[in-house]
Amino acid sequence: xxxxxxxxxxxxxxxxxxxxxxxxxRELYFADDVELHPGLRELRAxxxxxIVDVVRFRDETTIHVRREDFREVCGFxxxxxxxxxxxxxDETAVDMLHLRESPRxxxxxxxxxxxxRVRLRIKAGCDDGDAVPSLVPLWNGANWLEREAYDMFGIIxxxxxxxxxxxxxxxxxxxxxxxxxxxxxxxxxxxxFNTDRPVGRVRTRWTGRENV
Amino acid sequence: MSAATNRPGVDQRSVExxxxxxxxxxxxxxxxxxxxxxxxxxxxxxxxxxxxMGPQHPSTHGVLRVLLKLDGEVITDCDPxxxxxxxxxxxxxxxxxxxxxxxWTDRTDYVAAPMNNLGCVLAIEKLVDVTSPERAQxxxxxxxxxxxxxxxxxxxxxxxxxxxxxxxxxxxxxERELIMDIFETFCGARLTTNMxxxxxxSRPIPDILPGMVRDFCNVFPSRQQEYVDVLxxxxxxxxxxxxxxxISPEAAISYSLTGACLRGSGINYDIRKAMPYLVYDRxxxxxxxxxxxxxxxxxxxxxxxxxxxxxxxxxxxxQCEKMDTPLMAYESPYVIPPHKGTMTTAEDMQRHFIxxxxxxxxxxxxxxxxxxxxxxxxxYYFVSDGDAMPYxxxxxxxxxxxxxxxxxxxxxxxxxxxxxxxxxxxxxxGSVDR
Numbered sequence: 001x002x003x004x005x006x007x008x009x010x011x012x013x014x015x016x017x018x019x020x021x022x023x024x025x026r027e028l029y030f031a032d033d034v035e036l037h038p039g040l041r042e043l044r045a046x047x048x049x050x051i052v053d054v055v056r057f058r059d060e061t062t063i064h065v066r067r068e069d070f071r072e073v074c075g076f077x078x079x080x081x082x083x084x085x086x087x088x089x090d091e092t093a094v095d096m097l098h099l100r101e102s103p104r105x106x107x108x109x110x111x112x113x114x115x116x117r118v119r120l121r122i123k124a125g126c127d128d129g130d131a132v133p134s135l136v137p138l139w140n141g142a143n144w145l146e147r148e149a150y151d152m153f154g155i156i157x158x159x160x161x162x163x164x165x166x167x168x169x170x171x172x173x174x175x176x177x178x179x180x181x182x183x184x185x186x187x188x189x190x191x192x193f194n195t196d197r198p199v200g201r202v203r204t205r206w207t208g209r210e211n212v
Numbered sequence: 213m214s215a216a217t218n219r220p221g222v223d224q225r226s227v228e229x230x231x232x233x234x235x236x237x238x239x240x241x242x243x244x245x246x247x248x249x250x251x252x253x254x255x256x257x258x259x260x261x262x263x264x265m266g267p268q269h270p271s272t273h274g275v276l277r278v279l280l281k282l283d284g285e286v287i288t289d290c291d292p293x294x295x296x297x298x299x300x301x302x303x304x305x306x307x308x309x310x311x312x313x314x315x316w317t318d319r320t321d322y323v324a325a326p327m328n329n330l331g332c333v334l335a336i337e338k339l340v341d342v343t344s345p346e347r348a349q350x351x352x353x354x355x356x357x358x359x360x361x362x363x364x365x366x367x368x369x370x371x372x373x374x375x376x377x378x379x380x381x382x383x384x385x386x387e388r389e390l391i392m393d394i395f396e397t398f399c400g401a402r403l404t405t406n407m408x409x410x411x412x413x414s415r416p417i418p419d420i421l422p423g424m425v426r427d428f429c430n431v432f433p434s435r436q437q438e439y440v441d442v443l444x445x446x447x448x449x450x451x452x453x454x455x456x457x458x459i460s461p462e463a464a465i466s467y468s469l470t471g472a473c474l475r476g477s478g479i480n481y482d483i484r485k486a487m488p489y490l491v492y493d494r495x496x497x498x499x500x501x502x503x504x505x506x507x508x509x510x511x512x513x514x515x516x517x518x519x520x521x522x523x524x525x526x527x528x529x530x531q532c533e534k535m536d537t538p539l540m541a542y543e544s545p546y547v548i549p550p551h552k553g554t555m556t557t558a559e560d561m562q563r564h565f566i567x568x569x570x571x572x573x574x575x576x577x578x579x580x581x582x583x584x585x586x587x588x589x590x591x592y593y594f595v596s597d598g599d600a601m602p603y604x605x606x607x608x609x610x611x612x613x614x615x616x617x618x619x620x621x622x623x624x625x626x627x628x629x630x631x632x633x634x635x636x637x638x639x640x641x642g643s644v645d646r
């Protein structure tokens with residue numbers, strides 16, 4: 001038997017009362033029970049198969065979705081009249097190489113609802129070489145953000161009009177630097193001009209973390 | 213894959229796609245896809261000209277390079293080329309301890325460094341669940357609003373300089389000097405302040421500082437009136453800004469604009485009001501909104517933001533001057549111990565040693581915190597694996613995202629308006645390239 005006076009039970013009852021009063025109340029986005037989150041609730045009703053995992057940490061809700069449904073989920077949340085996550089704050093990626101076996105990358109979209117004043121993070125896992133649906137058809141702002149994610153992680157966004165490098169040079173041929181297996185130290189050939197000497201080598205600076 | 217994959221530089225790896233990919237041309241805009249060799253013949257003796265503006269052009273606010281395709285004087289396509297100032301700040305963060313990240317943030321948007329510090333420490337404090345004391349929160353608000361005024365003054369001076377009003381930059385830098393003096397008195401540095409710390413401020417507030425801030429607030433309205441006298445009824449200024457660079461509300465949302473670029477189009481999104489951080493929910497201020505979304509409206513919005521910032525500073529001074537509470541949340545293990553204790557007690561000395569040498573290990577998780585930077589939403593996203601160094605550090609810089617609207621604005625505009633458009637977006641290349 002659960003004690004009806006424990007904070008968790010009281011909070012859950014309070015949330016249920018709020019749900020009965022107004023299913024779109026702003027408090028529900030931050031309720032202890034993450035399943036009461038209106039965005040998650042609507043998403044579960046509309047596309048239950050696409051949700052992989054839901055995480056709540058420090059009042060921030062993260063929904064892991066299947067890679068194929070990434071754009072559809074974001075489009076559904078954007079066009080929903082009440083939930084209305086209609087603003088793309090940020091889109092980036094995380095290389096999960098040291099944290100799990102597979103999939104290797106997380107593509108992270110941070111959505112914001114201008115009417116509800118709530119953030120929601122959508123994550124889609126993808127392996128090296130997988131194509132992730134581009135969000136450019138939904139938000140033009142995703143154009144540069146996805147170019148940056150491609151530049152730094154090598155993630156391919158299918159449907160992107162112009163998937164080029166953006167921060168590094170167009171002809172940069174040394175991979176994608178924010179990957180965890182990008183070498184931080186070592187030797188690389190260094191061209192020496194106007195001499196007859198063979199190609200020299202420079203030692204790149206060691207920058208810290210072991211096992212990288 | 214969809215269209216536009218046969219241009220040089222565009223990724224041409226073939227990938228297995230197991231979901232429907234609609235051909236491009238729906239909601240998104242395929243602007244800024246040109247290359248330097250894109251010269252298209254129109255007819256006999258007519259062709260589009262490709263012009264390379266920057267990276268050494270004085271009106272591009274740093275090392276921005278803009279590739280322009282011109283039909284006469286009308287721009288048909290525009291492709292901003294960035295990355296000349298890319299220093300890999302996010303990668304550097306992965307091999308530095310959390311407290312060592314804060315000086316790096318100074319170097320992103322270096323005209324409003326305290327606000328970068330603030331966003332970073334708020335994200336770290338959210339990750340380790342530390343709240344700074346009330347008095348420190350008030351002083352953080354004061355410093356960040358001073359930084360907002362300083363940043364807007366640099367914007368106004370350089371923007372007017374680009375359009376042709378040379379004297380504005382002299383006026384604006386005169387007032388900015390007063391703010392730099394305040395920063396210097398507080399932390400010893402003028403530009404790269406490294407002012408905020410995890411848990412509050414470890415430096416004391418100098419006794420003369422409230423007086424200096426009050427003096428600035430007293431003198432600033434009359435000085436701002438001088439700018440208004442010079443610009444607001446100036447026919448050249450009006451001709452160069454009114455109706456130039458119109459951003460519709462829909463386009464502002466679609467391009468993820470924040471800050472004055474979004475509010476100039478009439479969208480009410482200010483993080484200080486929408487999701488109040490620090491003590492902003494106790495302060496009385498208004499968020500100015502534009503109506504037409506043109507360059508002149510964004511000028512009016514930023515001018516009003518400076519007046520509101522002064523109002524916020526005075527309220528904070530009134531509310532916190534009598535407080536005598538500490539400036540640092542010393543009770544938390546994630547915060548550096550007090551200097552006096554470090555010198556006198558063994559416990560604090562040990563804690564200080566560990567804090568400096570090994571750092572602290574935050575819980576496993578991730579946190580995002582954003583502040584209303586003078587240029588827009590400046591967000592910091594940390595992924596922690598429990599190590600003393602962040603697993604992933606993401607800087608969501610407003611300048612980078614806002615600059616993405618430049619191809620949309622420049623298309624169909626005149627060549628001479630490009631400098632006005634770059635100025636009105638208000639970019640700092642250190643923050644664009646990170």
